[in-house]
Amino acid sequence: xxxxxxxxxxxxxxxxxxxxxxxxxxxxxxxxxxxxxxxxxxxxxxxxxxxxxxxxxxxxxxxxxxxxxxxxxxxxxxxxxxxxxxxxxxxxxxxxxxxxxxxxxxxxxxxxxxxxxxxxxxxxxxxxxxxxxxxxxxxxxxxxxxxxxxxxxxxxxxxxxxxxxxxxxxxxxxxxxxxxxxxxxxxxxxxxxxxxxxxxxxxxxxxxxxxxxxxxxxxxxxxxxxxxxxxxxxxxxxxxxxxxxxxxxxxxxxxxxxxxxxxxxxxxxxxxxxxxxxxxxxxxxxx
Amino acid sequence: xxxxxxxxxxxxxxxxxxxxxxxxxxxxxxxxxxxxxxxxxxxxxxxxxxxxxxxxxxxxxxxxxxxxxxxxxxxxxxxxxxxxxxxxxxxxxxxxxxxxxxxxxxxxxxxxxxxxxxxxxxxxxxxxxxxxxxxxxxxxxxxxxxxxxxxxxxxxxxxxxxxxxxxxxxxxxxxxxxxxxxxxxxxxxxxxxxxxxxxxxxxxxxxxxxxxxxxxxxxxxxxxxxxxxxxxxxxxxxxxxxxxxxxxxxxxxxxxxxxxxxxxxxxxxxxx
Numbered sequence: 378x379x380x381x382x383x384x385x386x387x388x389x390x391x392x393x394x395x396x397x398x399x400x401x402x403x404x405x406x407x408x409x410x411x412x413x414x415x416x417x418x419x420x421x422x423x424x425x426x427x428x429x430x431x432x433x434x435x436x437x438x439x440x441x442x443x444x445x446x447x448x449x450x451x452x453x454x455x456x457x458x459x460x461x462x463x464x465x466x467x468x469x470x471x472x473x474x475x476x477x478x479x480x481x482x483x484x485x486x487x488x489x490x491x492x493x494x495x496x497x498x499x500x501x502x503x504x505x506x507x508x509x510x511x512x513x514x515x516x517x518x519x520x521x522x523x524x525x526x527x528x529x530x531x532x533x534x535x536x537x538x539x540x541x542x543x544x545x546x547x548x549x550x551x552x553x554x555x556x557x558x559x560x561x562x563x564x565x566x567x568x569x570x571x572x573x574x575x576x577x578x579x580x581x582x583x584x585x586x587x588x589x590x591x592x593x594x595x596x597x598x599x600x601x602x603x604x605x606x607x608x609x610x611x612x613x614x615x616x617x618x619x620x621x622x623x624x625x626x627x628x629x630x631x632x633x634x635x636x637x638x639x640x641x642x643x644x645x646x647x648x649x650x651x652x653x654x655x656x657x658x659x660x661x662x663x664x
Numbered sequence: 665x666x667x668x669x670x671x672x673x674x675x676x677x678x679x680x681x682x683x684x685x686x687x688x689x690x691x692x693x694x695x696x697x698x699x700x701x702x703x704x705x706x707x708x709x710x711x712x713x714x715x716x717x718x719x720x721x722x723x724x725x726x727x728x729x730x731x732x733x734x735x736x737x738x739x740x741x742x743x744x745x746x747x748x749x750x751x752x753x754x755x756x757x758x759x760x761x762x763x764x765x766x767x768x769x770x771x772x773x774x775x776x777x778x779x780x781x782x783x784x785x786x787x788x789x790x791x792x793x794x795x796x797x798x799x800x801x802x803x804x805x806x807x808x809x810x811x812x813x814x815x816x817x818x819x820x821x822x823x824x825x826x827x828x829x830x831x832x833x834x835x836x837x838x839x840x841x842x843x844x845x846x847x848x849x850x851x852x853x854x855x856x857x858x859x860x861x862x863x864x865x866x867x868x869x870x871x872x873x874x875x876x877x878x879x880x881x882x883x884x885x886x887x888x889x890x891x892x893x894x895x896x897x898x899x900x901x902x903x904x905x906x907x908x909x910x911x912x913x914x915x916x917x918x919x920x921x922x923x924x925x926x927x928x929x930x931x932x933x934x935x936x
Contacts, residue, residue: 415819416789503701530816530845532700532860533929537895544896548887558819560848561922565898601692604835608828615824616694616831616852618870651848655824 378405380442381521381552382427387436389422396422398575399436404521404552409543411566412556415658419575420556424523427554428453441520451479454519458526460510464499468509471498472516479517487512489542504535511542522546522553529559540565560651573658583650590648590656593630595621597641606637615652622646624656665724666690667712667808667839672721674707674862681707682718683862688855689808689841694834696853697843698925704862705843706736706812712841713810726808729757732801736812736843739797742785746777749785749800757804771799774829791822798829802838809833809840816845827852847925858928865928870921877924878931879906882914890914895926904930 382404389397397419404410414420425431426438429445440449463471472486472494486494490512493501498509507527514522527543528536543565547553555566563569563583570580579586596619597603604621607614610633613624623630631643648656668688674681682704689695689712699705710716711723713733725731740749750768754760759767772778775795777788785793794814801809811830815823831852834840842853850856851870858865858873866873884890885900891911893904903914904927910916919927 413820415821416791418819530701532703533847533865533925534933535700537926540896544887544899558817558823559846560820561846565896567899601835601837604831608832608835613824613828614831615827616834616854618851619854649848651820651824654820658821 378407380405380439382441382554383437383439384423384427384433385437385439387423387426387433387438389426389431390434395575397426397433400572400575400577402427402570402577404554406520406550406552407547408567409547409553409555409565411563411569412554412572413558413563413569413654414572418572418658420572422575423572424554424556428523451517452520454514454517454522456507456510456514456522456524456527458529460506462498462506462510462513465497467495467497468501469494471509471513475513475516481517484516487515502535504531504539507531507535507539508542511539515546520551522551524553524555526557526559526562527555528562529557560649560654563650571654571657578657586657587648587650587653590653591645592648592652593623593625593627594644594646595623595630595634595641596644597621597634597639599639603634603639603641606633606639622652624648624652667724667726668695668841669708669711669718670722670724672708672711672718672723674704674711674716675719676707680862682711684721685857685859685862685864686867687712687841687857687864689810689839690855691807691839692834692837693854694830694840694842694852695855695857696850697841697857697859698845698847698850699843699859700845703859705845705859707862708857708859709733709810709812709841709843712808726806729804730807732804732806732809732838734797734801734811734814736816740785740793740800742793745782745784746772746788746796747781749796750781750803753800753803759804767803767805771803774832775799776825789822791818791825794818795822795826795829798826802829802833805836806838809838811840811842813843813845815849847921850921858925860929860932863932865932866924873924874919874921877919877927879904879927880908880910881905881917881919881923881927882910883917884914893930897922902926906931906934 384400384402387400412420426433476482476484490509528539571578615622627643627645634641665688670686672682672685697705711718713731754764857867882903890901891903894901
């Protein structure tokens with residue numbers, strides 16, 4: 378599959394601060410790539426490098442096979458988390474404005490947003506606004522789309538509809554780069570790239586990133602006491618329904634629980650993506 | 665049910681913001697309200713803390729000074745330092761003396777700001793601000809802690825720290841009610857309300873909700889929509905068969921919370 382954008386060993390320094398350090402990233406046609414990282418991990422700087430809004434201090438950045446340029450950016454679509462719609466304009470006026478900006482004035486408004494064309498964009502429910510923003514970003518048939526938390530805050534059916542649109546776009550040959558803190562969105566992606574402190578700490582499918590990582594699950598009738606005990610002893614403990622999940626070995630957790638004479642069952646279970654992510658970016662050296 | 669909402673209705677103009685909603689918030693437990701924007705989450709919490717009077721139904725809550733509440737967009741003063749925020753909140757609740765100093769030190773430690781007490785609220789990261797806001801709401805050891813989207817836009821590391829703080833409050837005996845748009849946070853709750861258009865699509869413990877998913881759920885690869893009741897999951901599809909009979913070629917899977925939420929919404933649509 379053709380590579381749409383690529384960073385190879387790319388770095389960007391601001392004075393003494395290195396925001397992006399030796400990063401590799403690829404987005405090919407037909408795939409949805411998730412970019413994850415804590416705040417300040419370097420995700421935004423990396424995207425600005427890929428779009429040519431910043432120059433790399435070191436390494437190589439390509440957009441459609443060339444150094445990023447205005448020409449390349451015309452083939453990119455972007456939907457920020459704030460959507461970028463004009464709330465005081467109707468959907469049809471938003472469409473006309475975007476079409477004019479990309480010099481596509483003759484393109485008719487797509488059917489799936491035409492139902493709201495006379496409504497003010499700001500008056501629509503968030504899920505609908507997101508659908509409209511997505512349709513606007515697709516108006517110039519971009520080959521690469523960058524989306525920021527595209528489905529956050531949207532109800533279940535609206536979210537399902539948005540993922541359908543996103544997948545349809547990928548199936549037709551565009552590539553998508555999704556930046557997100559939302560693990561449900563991350564799990565929808567074909568591949569994930571996880572950044573911490575300006576570096577890529579891991580990449581792969583969600584299953585590959587979780588790998589063999591385990592957590593210890595504790596079920597105890599006296600939930601509160603078990604939590605207080607583990608918490609006070611410095612364990613990284615999280616409530617999980619009626620159970621507790623601890624990022625530590627069953628032996629360490631079980632030892633403490635039995636020393637205190639708590640009646641609990643302890644089981645080693647597979648970590649979820651969020652637990653794997655937190656473990657990885659909290660201790661990058663161990664990743 | 666110690667605290668909470670029972671069959672509550674709230675009218676906003678011609679629409680019902682809450683339509684017969686029941687939501688318990690019991691001591692030592694975390695209740696999570698999950699829903700998209702406009703589902704009624706904030707209204708639900710506003711009724712619980714007494715900011716909105718319901719048009720019908722029953723609300724049980726402790727006395728106002730026994731509630732800790734963090735709204736979605738505030739919870740601290742960004743032009744005050746961490747210490748000034750603690751002092752101001754303490755004064756508002758009539759806390760003073762050694763008891764206050766002990767508690768303030770404990771909370772500053774707990775939220776990771778013990779070494780940054782003289783930093784301005786505005787100089788803290790988004791995640792730090794949210795942690796401090798929750799810490800401030802816990803300063804007077806409330807009986808009921810109510811948090812409106814404390815983790816929205818917060819990165820996963822800060823989110824885990826916030827949840828540790830929230831669970832710790834419940835472990836100390838506080839009743840906690842949390843609103844979120846992140847479906848996977850429901851798994852952290854003892855009791856979950858899936859809210860959509862002011863109504864509970866489903867409620868109960870996370871296990872109860874998963875066990876109550878009607879029919880069968882399956883997975884299949886491919887670009888074409890396999891049945892009308894299908895939605896994308898990664899490069900493939902999830903399929904829901906209300907009758908329990910999955911079409912040929914669809915591999916049965918155990919539904920997860922994401923599936924349960926979509927199915928609850930589809931089932932509601934089917935009833936209409």
